[in-house]
Amino acid sequence: MTTMIQVENVAKTFTLHNQGGARLPVFDNVNFHVEAGEALVLAGASGAGKSSLLRILYGNYKPTSGAIRITHAGRPVDIVAAVPRTVLDIRRRTLGFVSQFLRVIPRISTLDIVRDPLLARGATPETATERAKAMLARLNLPERLWNLAPATFSGGEQQRVNIARSFVDPSAIMLIDEPTASLDAANRDVVVELIAEARTAGAAIVGIFHDEAVRERVATRYLDITAFRKA
């Protein structure tokens, strides 16, 4: 087994300077690791900081202390201490984030959005188009929408575009935040399959799933983060 994420003594406290310097401690002494081929599901009550932890793993939130070693290009890189361009390189090549929301970029067609990660990693336009179309079809997104920008799509359609983009070329590490929130049962099943396939292919997966049935089907291991809450 290869350790893909190694979290060491991570603590996070938000300081709200404009509200009298209020300090909101979130975690303390977080330690865990994720292996390749594992699907670690974060557990804990709403507001326990599951999303915050996922964002910390992604380099989006900066921990107050500690280290997070991401296995990138064959060696551990501390994403907390890394310079921005290294973080971006890790994200481009190793670390994917699947959020609940698609950040819509004006005027870009659905197909181009889904092709984009493949092109960024050097695929030929033909291969990228082919794989993007296959993924959109699998997620049951009507073909008439493929050449439209998703700004006007429904919540569920946008979410499927987002998932297609994330799974068209799955990263070695996938961070997944509520991917099935507004999907119907059939599409939920596709997402569960996609996650399972990525995991079988060797991806390390860390996710948050509210839907208990989905959670059960995806998880290989649970991590209750309530234990890391600061007193």
Added chain:
Amino acid sequence: MTLHVAAAELDLEPAPLLSVDGVSRFYGERIGCADVSFDLWPGEVLGIVGESGSGKSTLLRCLAGIDKPDEGEVLFRGGAEPLDIYSVSEQERRRLMRTAWGIVHQNPRDGLRMDVTAGGNVGERLMDRGDRHYGQIRERALDWLQRVEIAGARIDDRPRQFSGGMQQRLQIARVLVSEPRLVFMDEPTGGLDVSVQARLLDLLRVLVRDLGLAAIIVTHDLAVARLLTDRLMVMKDGRVVEQGLTDQVLDDPHHAYTQLLTSAVLSV
């Protein structure tokens, strides 16, 4: 399903394109910008944000070779030898600004020749560097007009006949035609309607990625910063108060001023 696994090496460039060390500019007693240092790497897009008077435009002018800073140095590694842009001759600096650098001004009038046709505006940098074949200059100008989504039929129209958004796109074509390695942009979407802004931003985003440009973008619009930049520097009273990865600075701001800035907008 196959998994994307990063190749073994960290394929990052060996040296920064621009190294800024301790740059300060004073206006008498008042601080324009103070003690700014950073490295910019090839292909990296840096945003400088802050409100009016925070010193971001002053800093940009110092970096772009327009105003000499009172202290500090700006080192550009565009050629074989690193170049301290304020110790080389003005001639060399001007040459640099016409070839390896580009500046996109907030007001297109400052960056365009309003009496010269669109084709002439785009072709000028080619003629600057010695191109003397009319047909080839025109062909490249046409190509660039199309890349910035200006119809080829407008090549012989003057910028006065263009809308604000078109003028700004023309200015971008005029700058990028010489394939610069580093582009400075001062509020590139300022003064444009929101819908026009969106189109321009998208265009810039694609061009920056496709050309592998390094860019420094000054803006007070955090949405622009989020869409276009990799890294942010937040300025207040002439000093950098916070810097880092763009989404980190915007989503998890640490400095009081950055928290104020990010909370002052509805959604970015």
Added chain:
Amino acid sequence: MTVHQMPADDTKPAYNYAYLDEQTKRMIRRALLKAVAVPGYQVPFGSREMPLARGWGTGGIQITAAIIGPADTLKVIDQGADDTTNAVSIRRFFERTADARTCEATDEATIIQTRHRIPEAPLKSGQVMVYQVPTPEPLRRLEPREAETRKMHAWAEYGLMQVKLYEDIARYGEITKTYDYPVMVNDRYVMAPSPIPKFDNPKMHMSPALQLFGAGREKRIYALPPYTSVKSLDFEDHPFRIQSWTQPCGLCGAGDSYLDEVVIDDQGGRMFVCSDSHYCETRRAEGHRGTMLGDAAASGLVEETTP
């Protein structure tokens, strides 16, 4: 200091030789030396008030005044002709103030002052062309700031000049500038050759004569030493071309000279004649006859000479 004093003659006012005082002439000569040393570079000089308005050739007159001596023979042409008012006045000015010998024959002259033309007859070593220049700065219409145009010259940043030519081709299909057509001097400075037709541009290239340019109102002097390379700006695929005419000179039949269109009656009749009046006369004296010479002589426009 040797001062050439005018003879104390009651009929003539006590002007210094060639009108200008000796200090001013020295100042102009210094500017000329610098101009010759840096071909095409515009040297500032302290342009003086002259007894005619600026814009009427004061720059050329000051240069002529600074270089003329008792041994010189002066030819003055205006629009190519020796007999126009301005040419006659300037010749008379130097006859009175410098006791100059004057002439109309190009090959007899040691100094030829001109505004619009270079004579058709080839210039010789030892001759000096003096051009009266209204607008010495070729970049001025493109870049209004003097500080900026100086930098552009200093560092040979001439892309903008090329943009002007590009604009012509884009708009009219060809470079439309027909006079004062910009040239590259000695592969270094872009220069305005004064309002001569572009037809005359090739005559400047490698000319054995010394060519001096004076702009009185703009206070600039520049020069082409003998045998200097002078190239007209162009594009590879739109090469520089001089004007050409479909017919020869109506009076002397010359097919190689610059022609003026002259309206000859009120029925719309017209003919093309050499703009260089001395060249045309010389050819007619040699027996060349144009198709309209008879008519023109009959109506008293020219004298028909027999060789």
